[in-house]
Amino acid sequence: MRSITLRNWQNHAATAMMLLGTVAVLVPLALVFFHILRMGFSSLSLDFFTNIPKPTGESGGGMANGLLGSAIMITLSACIGLPIGILGAVYLTEFGGGKLANTIRFSADVLAGVPSIITGMVAYTLLVVPMKGFSALAGAVALALIMIPIVLRTTEEQLKMVPGTLREASLALGVPLWRTSLQVMLKTATKGIVTGVLLAIARIAGETAPLLFTALGNQFWSRKLTEPMAALPLQIFSFAIAPYEDWHKLAWAGALVLVVVMFTLNIGARLMGRSARQS
Amino acid sequence: MNAKVTLEKMSVHFGANHAVKGVDLDFAANSVTAIIGPSGCGKSTLLRAINRMHDLVPSARVSGRIMLDSHDIYERSIDPVAIRRKIGMVFQKPNPFPAMSIYDNVIAGYKLNNGVQRSVADEIVESCLKRVALWDEVKDRLKTSAMDLSGGQQQRLCIARTIAVQPEVILMDEPCSALDPIATLKIEELIDELKERYTIIIVTHNMQQAARVSDATAFMYLGELVESGATRKIFTTPEKRQTEDYITGRFG
Amino acid sequence: MTEADSRYEPERRRPLGGDTIYRWLTAGFGLLVLAILGLMLFEMAQGSLPSLAKSGWSFISGKDWDAVQGNFGALPFIFGSVVSAVLAILVATPLSVATALFITEIAPKKVGGVIASLVELLAAIPSVIYGLWGVLVMAPWLQQSVQPWLIDHLGFLPFFSGAPFGASRMAGVLIQAIMIIPIITAICREVLLAVPQSQREAAVALGATKWEMIRIAVLPYGRSGVLGAVILGLGRAIGETMAVTMVIGNSPLISMSLLSPAYTMPSVIANEFAEATNALHSAALMEIGLILLFVTLAVNVLARVMIWSVTRGAKGGVA
Numbered sequence: 001m002r003s004i005t006l007r008n009w010q011n012h013a014a015t016a017m018m019l020l021g022t023v024a025v026l027v028p029l030a031l032v033f034f035h036i037l038r039m040g041f042s043s044l045s046l047d048f049f050t051n052i053p054k055p056t057g058e059s060g061g062g063m064a065n066g067l068l069g070s071a072i073m074i075t076l077s078a079c080i081g082l083p084i085g086i087l088g089a090v091y092l093t094e095f096g097g098g099k100l101a102n103t104i105r106f107s108a109d110v111l112a113g114v115p116s117i118i119t120g121m122v123a124y125t126l127l128v129v130p131m132k133g134f135s136a137l138a139g140a141v142a143l144a145l146i147m148i149p150i151v152l153r154t155t156e157e158q159l160k161m162v163p164g165t166l167r168e169a170s171l172a173l174g175v176p177l178w179r180t181s182l183q184v185m186l187k188t189a190t191k192g193i194v195t196g197v198l199l200a201i202a203r204i205a206g207e208t209a210p211l212l213f214t215a216l217g218n219q220f221w222s223r224k225l226t227e228p229m230a231a232l233p234l235q236i237f238s239f240a241i242a243p244y245e246d247w248h249k250l251a252w253a254g255a256l257v258l259v260v261v262m263f264t265l266n267i268g269a270r271l272m273g274r275s276a277r278q279s
Numbered sequence: 280m281n282a283k284v285t286l287e288k289m290s291v292h293f294g295a296n297h298a299v300k301g302v303d304l305d306f307a308a309n310s311v312t313a314i315i316g317p318s319g320c321g322k323s324t325l326l327r328a329i330n331r332m333h334d335l336v337p338s339a340r341v342s343g344r345i346m347l348d349s350h351d352i353y354e355r356s357i358d359p360v361a362i363r364r365k366i367g368m369v370f371q372k373p374n375p376f377p378a379m380s381i382y383d384n385v386i387a388g389y390k391l392n393n394g395v396q397r398s399v400a401d402e403i404v405e406s407c408l409k410r411v412a413l414w415d416e417v418k419d420r421l422k423t424s425a426m427d428l429s430g431g432q433q434q435r436l437c438i439a440r441t442i443a444v445q446p447e448v449i450l451m452d453e454p455c456s457a458l459d460p461i462a463t464l465k466i467e468e469l470i471d472e473l474k475e476r477y478t479i480i481i482v483t484h485n486m487q488q489a490a491r492v493s494d495a496t497a498f499m500y501l502g503e504l505v506e507s508g509a510t511r512k513i514f515t516t517p518e519k520r521q522t523e524d525y526i527t528g529r530f531g
Numbered sequence: 532m533t534e535a536d537s538r539y540e541p542e543r544r545r546p547l548g549g550d551t552i553y554r555w556l557t558a559g560f561g562l563l564v565l566a567i568l569g570l571m572l573f574e575m576a577q578g579s580l581p582s583l584a585k586s587g588w589s590f591i592s593g594k595d596w597d598a599v600q601g602n603f604g605a606l607p608f609i610f611g612s613v614v615s616a617v618l619a620i621l622v623a624t625p626l627s628v629a630t631a632l633f634i635t636e637i638a639p640k641k642v643g644g645v646i647a648s649l650v651e652l653l654a655a656i657p658s659v660i661y662g663l664w665g666v667l668v669m670a671p672w673l674q675q676s677v678q679p680w681l682i683d684h685l686g687f688l689p690f691f692s693g694a695p696f697g698a699s700r701m702a703g704v705l706i707q708a709i710m711i712i713p714i715i716t717a718i719c720r721e722v723l724l725a726v727p728q729s730q731r732e733a734a735v736a737l738g739a740t741k742w743e744m745i746r747i748a749v750l751p752y753g754r755s756g757v758l759g760a761v762i763l764g765l766g767r768a769i770g771e772t773m774a775v776t777m778v779i780g781n782s783p784l785i786s787m788s789l790l791s792p793a794y795t796m797p798s799v800i801a802n803e804f805a806e807a808t809n810a811l812h813s814a815a816l817m818e819i820g821l822i823l824l825f826v827t828l829a830v831n832v833l834a835r836v837m838i839w840s841v842t843r844g845a846k847g848g849v850a
Contacts, residue, residue, distance in 0.1 A: 022633040113831030114827065121804065178552070263655070
């Protein structure tokens with residue numbers, strides 16, 4: 001029989017290791033955060049939100065065109081992705097007992113695991129090649145492909161949480177199933193669904209890889225959906241790997257803005273999710 | 280007395296499980312019929328068959344005939360959605376729509392079916408809430424969430440929601456099982472008033488309740504209809520031994 | 532006239548009712564998801580055909596990648612991806628499991644909750660931002676402090692030979708590890724939370740210390756879930772593009788050294804696909820994408836099956 005002192009010692013050693021591991025996890029993450037805040041705030045100025053990048057060698061400039069481009073492409077991809085994701089989820093909850101529904105669920109899970117650069121390649125072959133040019137539209141489609149499986153699965157989960165008694169109550173009033181589904185089930189689950197949508201938007205707002213060969217990026221203002229368009233993450237990428245100190249500064253400022261947007265969306269989603277669970 | 284709803288050799292199967300076995304039963308118009316029996320006897324299953332709620336369960340199969348004013352409601356060409364407008368249902372637990380106000384809950388079925396003018400809607404909401412004796416309690420907060428009401432108020436709201444669609448038959452599936460005695464009493468009084476206008480079929484496990492509210496009573500056991508008749512007769516001089524045992528509390 | 536006096540007049544079912552349309556409409560949207568996956572596989576396979584026809588199996592074994600000469604051997608990228616993903620998993624797994632255990636078993640509930648939501652927020656930081664930090668902060672630090680020390684003291688080992696490049700396999704591995712730790716930790720935490728309290732109580736009632744409780748009750752119960760989390764992390768690491776591309780050096784070398792620059796499958800696609808010089812070049816990149824797709828699909832399916840087996844069982848047990 002092992003002595004109790006040895007066992008206690010082991011217990012303390014193991015606890016210390018776990019604590020140490022946690023610290024080792026938090027330190028680099030804290031460092032990333034620290035640098036983004038420090039470098040970001042020292043480089044951020046009003047110019048960042050109003051100007052487009054200056055040519056190589058000149059200091060100053062901003063990423064206003066990237067902010068606009070990201071907003072346009074995110075909106076467009078939401079317009080494509082949300083109907084597919086949400087109505088697909090409706091199918092899974094209202095009619096989803098069979099094999100087809102399980103196949104759809106499985107494909108959504110598989111799609112969610114596809115590296116985002118692959119969705120970029122697919123959008124490239126589907127849109128860039130036939131349209132003979134990089135375009136914001138292709139970028140939005142690539143982002144939508146990422147968004148769809150996320151929205152589908154979170155919406156399905158939220159719809160499943162709506163008590164079945166509400167569906168029965170509505171049907172017993174002689175309301176057709178389609179109205180029941182839209183006006184009772186979806187309406188009741190709205191907060192939860194919005195939570196999932198916000199998280200999905202946060203996810204695609206930071207995506208860079210799928211835009212590399214779809215939207216491509218643009219040094220100038222661009223508003224046409226059929227032309228290359230700037231995006232914030234793309235600009236952070238190209239400025240970070242460029243050999244100019246000034247561009248690095250802009251990249252840090254961009255990173256700060258992106259992180260703030262991301263955290264706002266995430267925290268907003270969390271609060272929304274909490275109030276959905278309470279009601 | 281003429282029958283509003285008639286069951287002829289009505290059976291319900293869930294897969295291989297034979298839940299209701301060949302029931303023949305008449306429900307008289309403008310009266311309250313109670314269906315009693317131990318839990319699992321098939322009484323709720325029978326009730327849900329009457330407004331085609333089993334259509335939603337893929338494994339469920341209803342056979343025999345269910346006649347509403349001598350039309351078979353399971354005939355192929357019949358629209359099940361329209362049937363449910365004629366045959367309303369009140370459930371065990373009050374289930375108001377949480378995302379809607381009190382007002383919207385009452386008008387929900389009506390609005391979702393027909394679309395409705397504002398002034399007409401106001402009238403319907405007021406008259407339905409008055410009929411369930413809820414108007415005075417909620418008239419100042421019609422736009423607040425229905426979830427803020429007490430359980431008994433919620434159940435009366437659900438009844439108001441049901442009668443707003445102008446059904447002819449109201450099915451009640453143990454409507455008081457989640458309520459306290461005072462709320463129960465109010466619902467029972469309401470049932471008594473409602474029978475002037477509607478044909479009411481109520482499932483209950485509470486025999487005192489059946490004795491209090493119903494004109495006729497049917498006793499079910501193991502999916503079969505054992506005995507039915509005038510409530511007073513069933514509770515005083517039942518014909519079958521099983522009925523007597525159940526009513527006197529010897530099993531169940 | 533009261534309602535009860537009225538007689539029921541049957542309403543006929545319309546041949547094409549709203550519900551039927553609704554069913555087919557939503558089914559159509561659901562099927563789109565299926566179609567997208569199918570289209571994805573089809574497009575990637577079709578795009579790879581010219582390269583498959585030209586190079587055959589030598590595509591996987593060839594070491595030479597030269598777009599100008601038209602030689603396409605993908606081995607350096609496959610090697611680079613596998614090595615750095617595996618190393619990243621080796622770094623990330625113990626740390627993630629330790630953190631998840633600390634959160635669920637050791638820390639007071641509030642502290643654990645705070646750490647858990649911090650970790651979840653960090654999982655939301657985009658790849659390009661980790662890359663930015665990696666290339667501007669971590670890589671210079673590695674080049675100036677860590678790597679010279681390693682060369683001086685451990686340079687006799689093949690893993691630490693060569694010159695101190697900041698952008699190196701080492702940087703790639705570290706950034707991948709930092710990025711997958713939040714994901715693995717979050718899933719491990721869920722898995723550990725799904726371990727029934729009765730399991731813990733049983734162990735404690737036998738006189739086990741906390742660590743013994745973890746070892747005999749918690750970890751064995753959640754084992755396949757933890758393994759699933761790690762495999763899911765592996766999938767993420769293999770598919771990770773931006774951050775790795777920014778710090779790994781992007782040089783198709785097959786080297787044992789952690790200090791030398793390397794390349795991965797997603798990185799070469801990110802760098803070359805938009806500017807592919809000819810049809811064969813883009814087909815070769817498509818084929819790399821196809822390989823990447825199959826590998827990540829296999830890894831993900833495996834991981835999901837393993838995680839399901841734990842969390843599903845737990846839900847059934849509790850309810």
